[in-house]
Amino acid sequence: MTAAGTAGSTQDEVRRHNVSTLLRYVHVHGPTSRTELTSVMQLNRSTIGALTADLTQVGLVREEVPARSRTAGSGAGRPSLVVCPRPEKVYVFAYDIGVDYLIAARVGLGGSILDRRELHRLRGDYALEDVAAHLGRFTAEMLGRAEPGSVCVGVGVAIAALVRESDGQVRYAPNLGWVDAPLGRSLADMLGEYGIKARIVVGNDADLGALAEHVRGAAAGSSDAVYLTGEVGVGAGIIVSGEPLRGHGGYGGEIGHTVVNPAGRLCRCGARGCWETEIGEKAILDAAGHPDGPRSTVSAVVAAASDGDARAQAAMRHVGEWLGIGVGNVVNIFNPEVVIFGGLLRDVFPAVEQQLRTTLLTTGLAAPREQVRLVTPGLGADSTLVGAAERAFAPLLFDPIEVITGLM
């Protein structure tokens, strides 16, 4: 139903659109009165009532008399019922596969994390089978604590990789040493053993971090936002006019591999002077004189700079300046309302903010620069995990009745 599409609208399509819009609204904003829904959806009361009845019947929402009205007596007219999502009945599994951690969570409709499991491990090349086995164990534990009669409506997976979305094939995950790993199929096999037949969606970690921050984080309400994430590499999830930038094959957003310094270092991608070679973990540790330190060393460098260590301060200046150059590029290309510093950059940003902003005065054109906010994630360290959950909810939110009845 985009402006550029050629398909017309029919009655069925309108009903699906309206049911979808209502469920999405309460999923994002929480319990909402019928009166407010009538107002924000610009539909009449009887239509809202009919849409709510459809969603109630399949168990996606329930209606409550608002707490205040219960005690206020019946003097003030009939109170507007509140439409509530049902997290205890309808949930997704979300997995975040990091280079040195695994996180699994059960997330209810409405976005609350109901249960979670974490495994931290040494960095190294992990086999796909190991990852699937750990996630399987976590999933079994969490399934055992789910309410009887509840239903898993989707599974979302975040990973620092180029991913083929159609089947969850990991095309290239350099930090895990994976090339063409069938993650989607492997997880489908695992989940099938537990009777879970919901759709599995695998996405790039930066894309999912951006999605979560856009839905319920620092970019909520912003149509144009860039979520930067640094782990070993540097990536970006980008929101353009309210929609994620995917690119033709889903490979968009690889901003860590834009050349900013052709006289600089060779990048592991084969090019010279990628942004990642100046602001990535390795660049920070090299500049601080700890070329072989683990990731936690980055936090130590930030702390040392704050304590007056000259070499650590020089490293922070270096990163701040190169962040200012790259963020200038981001600002000039995307004219975003907000740039969010996630992952490793979440730790680094406060220490380099002043240098970054000074450099940005030169690299960013005035008109877009004056409109941008620079912030850390609203969801803290959970952006990618929450993003995986949001992606898992997407099919349900697009066509609620069809998806839930297909799974019941």
Added chain:
Amino acid sequence: MTAAGTAGSTQDEVRRHNVSTLLRYVHVHGPTSRTELTSVMQLNRSTIGALTADLTQVGLVREEVPARSRTAGSGAGRPSLVVCPRPEKVYVFAYDIGVDYLIAARVGLGGSILDRRELHRLRGDYALEDVAAHLGRFTAEMLGRAEPGSVCVGVGVAIAALVRESDGQVRYAPNLGWVDAPLGRSLADMLGEYGIKARIVVGNDADLGALAEHVRGAAAGSSDAVYLTGEVGVGAGIIVSGEPLRGHGGYGGEIGHTVVNPAGRLCRCGARGCWETEIGEKAILDAAGHPDGPRSTVSAVVAAASDGDARAQAAMRHVGEWLGIGVGNVVNIFNPEVVIFGGLLRDVFPAVEQQLRTTLLTTGLAAPREQVRLVTPGLGADSTLVGAAERAFAPLLFDPIEVITGLM
């Protein structure tokens, strides 16, 4: 009606959407049979008939018996009527304001250029009043040749500038020497004298070039495309998921001012090493040893390189390599199906293509690189002019009945 919106759909909205979709289809694809419209719009025959009747009544389309059926007799059943846009009755004015030229055209519904006027001039700082006066004269001439009873439904203007779209204020047009020039208001005054009350939309030349190439040029059918244009500066119009990248304030796409060589030359924007400083007109002329040549000198350099001139060949290698670096950045960020080389780069691209592709092998990540086509514009030198016309048609195409009845 986007997936992320909160407004529900109503019957009126559905009708508007369907009328809009049908008119847009025949505007882009030309005369189309009712049978084909039924198929592409996925609506039934009676709905298509009703929508066509609505559009016919207000004079936007007419129906014809197809030529073949007229001669074939009535043996093969009733022929499907063909729905045709009416360019002679419904048109826009499109203006392209260049640093050394002005072009004005009258463009009919369906996209055909019915009439055009051009003025070529020396480069320099031109006053807004001069530009408005020349365009006024052109407009009067073309109005005099328009069919009686025809109606101007919009005015679109392309200019190499940062533009505030709400009122057509030119915030910054360095090549014309304009800062905060009220172009929209000035043209409205001029057009008012001729009784034209259609809406005026002023847009950035690269954005409009991208729009035209996406609607009816080299990016037709592509959801993700980047249109690069070099005149004095270098800009880009970018299509993401079928929609133009605007950015929060409409300032997006300034890819000429992304830093690619911090050790390079100072850019007129104040930063050092912007892409424009390596591939822009000045960079080409400097490298070829003609620092003060006019634009036409660039074509002479291209020709000289082809004839074996060593300095010209070195200049082309320089530009090809820096194009390869910047196009690599574009490919990695946007994963586009197509990158289009417009404006000055239209002349340069064939001469540097080999060098560009060689560099791109290193700078572009394999997955997105393998998906991109590199081409010159499908609309030749007219991309921005046609884009101005398309932008002018946009309000009519969005809500045909409302807009046309408001102007009649």
